[in-house]
Amino acid sequence: MSIKLGVPSKGRLMEKTFDWFAKRGITLSRTGSDREYAGAVEGVEGVDLVLLSAGEIPRELAAGRIHLGVTGTDLVHEKLPRWEQQVEELEPMGFGEADLILAVPQFWIDVDTLEDLDAVAAAFRRTHGHRLRIATKYHRLIREFLADAGVADYQLIDSQGATEGTVKNETAEMVADITSTGETLRANHLKILSDGLVLRSQATLWRSRVAKCTSEEKSALKTLLAKIDS
Numbered sequence: 393m394s395i396k397l398g399v400p401s402k403g404r405l406m407e408k409t410f411d412w413f414a415k416r417g418i419t420l421s422r423t424g425s426d427r428e429y430a431g432a433v434e435g436v437e438g439v440d441l442v443l444l445s446a447g448e449i450p451r452e453l454a455a456g457r458i459h460l461g462v463t464g465t466d467l468v469h470e471k472l473p474r475w476e477q478q479v480e481e482l483e484p485m486g487f488g489e490a491d492l493i494l495a496v497p498q499f500w501i502d503v504d505t506l507e508d509l510d511a512v513a514a515a516f517r518r519t520h521g522h523r524l525r526i527a528t529k530y531h532r533l534i535r536e537f538l539a540d541a542g543v544a545d546y547q548l549i550d551s552q553g554a555t556e557g558t559v560k561n562e563t564a565e566m567v568a569d570i571t572s573t574g575e576t577l578r579a580n581h582l583k584i585l586s587d588g589l590v591l592r593s594q595a596t597l598w599r600s601r602v603a604k605c606t607s608e609e610k611s612a613l614k615t616l617l618a619k620i621d622s
């Protein structure tokens with residue numbers, strides 16, 4: 393049997409993950425047709441490549457179905473309760489850097505901080521008869537952050553993509569999403585609350601704390617990690 397290394401199967405993280413491993417003498421590649429999710433590892437024995445959605449890698453690590461995985465800090469913190477008990481952070485990889493933030497419409501000129509938001513949220517509920525809606529896919533992280541900040545009069549609206557568009561579409565009053573260059577926020581007339589940074593994220597190599605290893609697999613894992621460290 394082999395060690396299973398889970399990496400994002402597409403998108404912005406896949407190529408950079410391949411480059412990161414290549415710099416460390418390990419060649420990861422997709423094999424088969426463009427559409428086939430099969431991969432190969434060269435440069436170290438006894439390691440299988442598993443191509444997965446970035447969002448599913450935390451769950452696969454926590455279930456012990458993969459030994460190592462590459463995905464963003466945001467996705468691990470969001471998807472795994474008490475993540476430290478389930479996975480170990482091995483190496484921040486220096487790409488996929490993005491901030492999870494809270495943003496409100498630019499025309500809310502009196503709202504710059506969480507304290508302002510708290511006041512507006514209470515007034516919003518009185519005026520509209522329902523709670524202010526925040527569109528996000530980061531439900532756990534946003535609930536925790538707002539509870540710590542003492543903001544309670546809101547509801548989360550699930551948005552799995554194009555989140556910044558929900559304000560214009562009037563399905564939410566504000567958003568909690570990842571930003572990198574800030575272009576998407578600007579284009580959608582949104583501004584970040586001055587104390588609205590929830591989490592700084594980047595692509596990271598994680599090790600499962602629960603995946604079982606035979607002695608052969610343990611030695612493959614050791615060789616792989618030594619190669620990465622050198």
Ligand SMILES: Nc1ncnc2c1ncn2[C@@H]1O[C@H](COP(=O)(O)OP(=O)(O)OP(=O)(O)O)[C@@H](O)[C@H]1O
Pocket residue numbers: 402403404405444445446447448463464465466467488489490570571572573593594595
């Ligand atoms: N604009 C961005 N710049 C840099 N990193 C980003 C950006 N947007 C998202 N990311 C990061 O990329 C990772 C994957 O993002 P996302 O959840 O959008 O998955 P995806 O690329 O759509 O793939 P999948 O839908 O298959 O999971 C996350 O860790 C996220 O923080």
Ligand SMILES: O=P(O)(O)OC[C@H]1O[C@H](OP(=O)(O)OP(=O)(O)O)[C@H](O)[C@@H]1O
Pocket residue numbers: 552553554555556569570571572573574575576577
């Ligand atoms: O700050 P920026 O550089 O503009 O990047 C931020 C955007 O990137 C991500 O979206 P993605 O491209 O993954 O599309 P999605 O909204 O459909 O998930 C994120 O959800 C933001 O919308």
